[in-house]
Amino acid sequence: MTNQSTAVAIIGAGDIFPAYAKGLAQFGNLRLIGVADARPDAAQGRAAEFALPCMSLDHLLGSEAEIIINLTPPQAHRAVGEAVLKAGKHLYTEKPLAGSYADGAALLALAGACGLRIGCAPDTFLGGAAQAARALVDADRIGRIVAGQACMMERGPDDWHPNPEVFYRPGAGPLMDMGVYYLTQLVQLLGPIARVSGMAHTSWPVRQIPRGPRRGESIKVETPTHLVAGLAFEQGAFITLSTSFDVWKHKSSHIELYGEGGSLVLPDPNQFGGAIEVCEDDGDWLAQAPTAFTGRHRGLGVADMADALRASRPHRASGEMALHVLEAMDAILRAAEQHRPLSLQTRCARPEPVPAGFADSLQYREQGA
Numbered sequence: 001m002t003n004q005s006t007a008v009a010i011i012g013a014g015d016i017f018p019a020y021a022k023g024l025a026q027f028g029n030l031r032l033i034g035v036a037d038a039r040p041d042a043a044q045g046r047a048a049e050f051a052l053p054c055m056s057l058d059h060l061l062g063s064e065a066e067i068i069i070n071l072t073p074p075q076a077h078r079a080v081g082e083a084v085l086k087a088g089k090h091l092y093t094e095k096p097l098a099g100s101y102a103d104g105a106a107l108l109a110l111a112g113a114c115g116l117r118i119g120c121a122p123d124t125f126l127g128g129a130a131q132a133a134r135a136l137v138d139a140d141r142i143g144r145i146v147a148g149q150a151c152m153m154e155r156g157p158d159d160w161h162p163n164p165e166v167f168y169r170p171g172a173g174p175l176m177d178m179g180v181y182y183l184t185q186l187v188q189l190l191g192p193i194a195r196v197s198g199m200a201h202t203s204w205p206v207r208q209i210p211r212g213p214r215r216g217e218s219i220k221v222e223t224p225t226h227l228v229a230g231l232a233f234e235q236g237a238f239i240t241l242s243t244s245f246d247v248w249k250h251k252s253s254h255i256e257l258y259g260e261g262g263s264l265v266l267p268d269p270n271q272f273g274g275a276i277e278v279c280e281d282d283g284d285w286l287a288q289a290p291t292a293f294t295g296r297h298r299g300l301g302v303a304d305m306a307d308a309l310r311a312s313r314p315h316r317a318s319g320e321m322a323l324h325v326l327e328a329m330d331a332i333l334r335a336a337e338q339h340r341p342l343s344l345q346t347r348c349a350r351p352e353p354v355p356a357g358f359a360d361s362l363q364y365r366e367q368g369a
């Protein structure tokens, strides 16, 4: 801990909280000063587990924290985010930015009016794998990218998350909850999306939790659980994206990009590490292992935002990029309802690639989090 460290605090003491508490501790430029939750018992439990002060929401909003991290469910992101901004704090929120594009746009407008920043997960695109891919794309290793496919298919969080109902409500589902990693990765590599198409399907209107402590309980499904989208990027590439909570197993790659001069296969964009494969023309696949930030680093985006505030530079996991991705997801769902492609209104700049010495600038120390 140094005098220059930025005080941060967390609202939301649920399932993802431990990953943040451990991840934030790896960055010497951050100091986690407390936790609050609408359920005081949840906040007390996490505070005791991580030897942190347990705060009421009002106490936390009035604390010395410069950045408040929002780890509540998506449907609460707008209300919690507005409270944070109205308290004069910068906001870093878990994904998606909000439960709908309208809510996300309202949050960004409020931040702008208050002169405050919004940062938003996912920050996995700052990890070693995504940055190695970015370097290959920027070096034109596979030439102009013309097409690609992205695939996130799984059986849903029914058997591992303590509150799986939330994942089947508007603001979540496989696209908003998981597709957000894939879209963010694609936007950081290729830039903004111009138009989307979409088809959406719900395989089961009521789901039974298949195993675990709540086995056999029913969940009402209120948002599509299998979606196929077409993404037309401004730079010209056309990419298909499949997201599903209806599939036990498959053998598709997470992301493949096809360029005029070769192809690139990327690992899971929900992870910081993973191997990349690249080929030139129809040559052999060459594996490339990333070096920096390949472990578990929830909080890397917060550390970058804190450093950016000190240095008066843009932070990378920006509200603008998160809003663009949210608009794309919202538009895919609307395109599916309306049976027609839709143009997007927002755009965003690609975040700056991570430079050499990035870890040192964040006073990063590996703690096996």
Ligand SMILES: NC(=O)c1ccc[n+]([C@@H]2O[C@H](COP(=O)([O-])OP(=O)(O)OC[C@H]3O[C@@H](n4cnc5c(N)ncnc54)[C@H](O)[C@@H]3O)[C@@H](O)[C@H]2O)c1
Pocket (backbone or CB within 6 Å): 011, 012, 013, 014, 015, 016, 017, 036, 037, 038, 039, 042, 070, 071, 072, 073, 074, 076, 079, 080, 094, 095, 096, 162, 163, 166, 177
């Ligand atoms: N669980 C994961 O593995 C995971 C992974 C990545 C990202 N996320 C994201 O993290 C966020 C939280 O997910 P989670 O799985 O921890 O959810 P969770 O349901 O386990 O916990 C959410 C917590 O927020 C609290 N809360 C709800 N509304 C609130 C409000 N208005 N004010 C204060 N507290 C409130 C709840 O009491 C609960 O303790 C979501 O945006 C999710 O997409 C979760």
